[in-house]
Amino acid sequence: MRKPNCHESFRKGKLLRLQHPLENGHYKLVECRTRLQSCLDEVGRIRAFVRKEATQWSLMQCTVDDKHTWLKDLPLNVAHRLGYEVLPGLRALVRDGAARRDISIAYPLIEQAAHDLVDRLESVRVSIRKCIDYEYWHMQQGGSLLEPVVNDAISLTQRALAIPRTMGVTF
Secondary structure, eight states, X not given: OOOOOHHHHHHHHHHHHHHSOOSOSHHHXXXXXXXXXXXHHHHHHHHHHHTTSSOGGGOSSSOTTTHHHXXXXXXXXXXXXXXXXXXXXXXXXXXXXXXXXXXXXXXXHHHHXXXXXXXXXXXXXXXXXXXXXXXXXXXXXXXXXXXXXXXXXXXXXXXXXXXXXXXXXXX
């Protein structure tokens, strides 16, 4: 069975959210940011393992034997979160006390940034899909192809969370 690309994963996330609408957005955005940060941390742990700076026991979201699969699936997972959690979470912030006007101003900007990020996620996915050694090489050099795009997804989520809330709602 063919795996979807990042654009399809993003669209599927958006469609799935229509079946399960959010009551509130703030908690979902915080939850998403936490999950994305966990993914970013795991990329760092995998890099440390690849560089022989950590043991196999340091990995938390995958094993040594399936780290290649986890890394290859990460762009799809991040794209799905953008469609399933970030954009709907931003819209649902109105139920957390954010002004509709602020959301209507921010939404198109964040949505465009999400689409741009999905393009970049797809580029990374294609780069590592057939040969994960490309990502491992970058890790050996102290970098990663995946790290910047996951970091950008965290930043995008943080942008949504930064929309001011009114009506005395505090978090």
